Amino acid sequence: MKTFRYKWNDEIWLLHVEANNTSRYSKSLLYSRIISNGNNGQKNKVLVKPGESFRFILSRGSVQETGLDIRFDKDLLVKIFRLQDRAYLPGDSDICYSNKVEN
Numbered sequence: 259m260k261t262f263r264y265k266w267n268d269e270i271w272l273l274h275v276e277a278n279n280t281s282r283y284s285k286s287l288l289y290s291r292i293i294s295n296g297n298n299g300q301k302n303k304v305l306v307k308p309g310e311s312f313r314f315i316l317s318r319g320s321v322q323e324t325g326l327d328i329r330f331d332k333d334l335l336v337k338i339f340r341l342q343d344r345a346y347l348p349g350d351s352d353i354c355y356s357n358k359v360e361n
Contacts, residue, residue, distance in 0.1 A: 260332055262355045263292075265325040271318040272341035273326065274348050277304065277334045278311040285331035289316065292325040299323075306334060315341065 264273060279285045284307050291299035299319075306312045316326060330336050338355040339348035 262328045270340045274339040276337045279306040281333040287330040289328045
């Protein structure tokens with residue numbers, strides 16, 4: 259599993275997550291919220307079927323939440339974008355993580 263940890267700041271309270279499964283098997287992406295007292299919140303699992311992609315938005319849940327811990331199978335192609343609001347379409351300059359290999 260690969261891990262990406264994001265720390266919330268005063269400007270960005272939304273992340274757009276894209277996971278693309280190019281393998282022949284279902285792959286998973288797990289995320290949990292990091293709380294200021296050091297505990298992680300409940301783990302949430304997204305299952306991406308073979309040949310499919312899945313997109314979703316994660317938002318900061320409370321002021322006690324300091325970040326997100328995102329873990330995913332190495333076979334998933336994952337991009338994570340910072341968003342300033344929901345009406346905003348992310349661009350390449352907003353990428354804060356990508357494990358996609360360009361040819």
